[in-house]
Amino acid sequence: MTTSQTISSIPFDLRYTLPPVEDIGDTTEEIRDKQEKIRQLCRERSAIVLAHHYQRPEVQEIADFTGDSLGLCQKAAATSSELIVFCGVHFMAETAAILCPDKTVLLPDRRAGCSLAASITADELRAWKARFPDAVVIAYINTSAAVKAESDYCCTSANAAKVVRAVPADRTILFLPDKFLAQVVARQTGRSNIIAYPGYCHVHRMIRAQDVADMMEEHPDIELLLHPECGCVSSCMAKALDGSLPANRTLFLSTEGMLRHINESPAKEFAVGTELGILHGLRKQHPDRAFYPVNPDAVCAFMKTITLDRIIGSLQDLAPQVHVPAEIAARARMAIDRMLQLA
Ligand code: 13P
Ligand code: SF4
Numbered sequence: 001m002t003t004s005q006t007i008s009s010i011p012f013d014l015r016y017t018l019p020p021v022e023d024i025g026d027t028t029e030e031i032r033d034k035q036e037k038i039r040q041l042c043r044e045r046s047a048i049v050l051a052h053h054y055q056r057p058e059v060q061e062i063a064d065f066t067g068d069s070l071g072l073c074q075k076a077a078a079t080s081s082e083l084i085v086f087c088g089v090h091f092m093a094e095t096a097a098i099l100c101p102d103k104t105v106l107l108p109d110r111r112a113g114c115s116l117a118a119s120i121t122a123d124e125l126r127a128w129k130a131r132f133p134d135a136v137v138i139a140y141i142n143t144s145a146a147v148k149a150e151s152d153y154c155c156t157s158a159n160a161a162k163v164v165r166a167v168p169a170d171r172t173i174l175f176l177p178d179k180f181l182a183q184v185v186a187r188q189t190g191r192s193n194i195i196a197y198p199g200y201c202h203v204h205r206m207i208r209a210q211d212v213a214d215m216m217e218e219h220p221d222i223e224l225l226l227h228p229e230c231g232c233v234s235s236c237m238a239k240a241l242d243g244s245l246p247a248n249r250t251l252f253l254s255t256e257g258m259l260r261h262i263n264e265s266p267a268k269e270f271a272v273g274t275e276l277g278i279l280h281g282l283r284k285q286h287p288d289r290a291f292y293p294v295n296p297d298a299v300c301a302f303m304k305t306i307t308l309d310r311i312i313g314s315l316q317d318l319a320p321q322v323h324v325p326a327e328i329a330a331r332a333r334m335a336i337d338r339m340l341q342l343a
Contacts, residue, residue: 001186001194003179007124012199015118019111021304026058034308035062041315047083047106049311050075050096053255054277054303055087059311063087066281068256069141070156073099085314086322087306091117093322094145098329098336105322108314109305114142116229119199120177122146128174132195135172138163139335140181142201145324147176148332154339157181157228157254161188166342169193180204184228184252187237204229207273207295212236215271215294216245222292223265224250225258226273230294262286275300 026034035058042049050072051063060066065075069092076084076096084105086093091114093107125147129137139151140160148154155163164185167173173191175182177199186194207230215222224245226236233252239245253261255274262270262282272278273294282291314320324332 001182001192001196003182003196003198004128004174005198007120007127012115012119013202016113016115017111018115018202018301019109019305021299021301022307024056024307024309026308031058031308034058034312038062038308038311038315041312042085045083045315045318046081047085047315048076048079048081049085049087051306052088052092052277052303053259053281054275054300055306056277056304057280058308059087059306060277060280062308062311068156068158068254069095070158071256072096076100076103076105083318085311087311088112089114089117089300089302090322091142091144094324095141095148095336097322097324098145098148098332101324101326101329104318106314106318107320107322108307108310110320111305112302114201114302115203116140116142116178116199116201117144117147120147120197122150125150125176128176128197132172132174135174135195136167137174137176138167139176140178143177145328145332148335149328150331151176151335152338154332154335156339158257159339159343160185160228162342163339164189164191164194178229180230180233181228183234184237200231201229203275203298203300204273205231207298208232209235209239211295212245212271212273215292219269219271219292222249222269222271223267224271224273224294225261226250226252226294227255227258228252230273232273262289274298275303277303 049063073095077099089112097105137151138153173194176197179196182196209232240247240250269290
């Protein structure tokens, strides 16, 4: 695998503004009242609330369904509700809008972006493709609709290796935008003709090898679960191979993959290397087990812009809505459908 040079001169960290993570400070009673208000508005408007695993606990609690990015979009497409309150980030709401063009998709806060999705634009992808005209383009689901529209396949962290294996072995792959996921996939598939875009998620990148080493020193018998976007994946994969990390207890899993794995694992202690929001559901579902964040600062400020107050405002005003232009949606849909056909 090789990593491409950045296409544009704009550094990734300057492409987005991180919103502050507000401390809401509601009492239990205030939370309950707001949740009841949301339920009432949903009944009046026949709306459904979908929430990603990284959302605030009180938002996850009010959701009709919690899931990973693809699962939520599929749920949006399958529901009979015409109005979807999407408690996640913009690229996810766009994917839902692509999969169900006749429904209204609300994203309660416009600031809910994604540093990883911001790392590549459609123009940059077109310029990259022009340098490798015969390559197959695989875009992670954390991309804008316009970038998906320029791609051959979409993938998620749960199915990236499967999508890569579907591409004939002699074809070069442009894999974007996450360089860490690209490293995991290259190792899992043994493929050397993957060219990785150099993007990253600012939250997962800060989950580092030293955090893992500290965790393993404190909890030597723990099961280690790492999202493939983490900054430490390459060194942890190498350490699992040379025995400095326990190979049978070092797992590289998507958000949904972690939840599934924990359901089946007999282990009692888990080190969780992803955004902290996932801990709420895990601790609720498995009160008899212990979950430790590999990096307790791994908080996605974009995800936390969605609050109960903003959900109420969004349901009252039916705004902000997420729309994808029909021509872009049609091309992006082809990349998504190619992925789904492999599932
Ligand atoms: P999932 O596809 O696992 O939901 O992940 C999306 C994401 O934003 C990871 O940081
Ligand atoms: Fe994007 Fe990272 Fe936040 Fe996921 S955790 S939404 S990849 S910024």
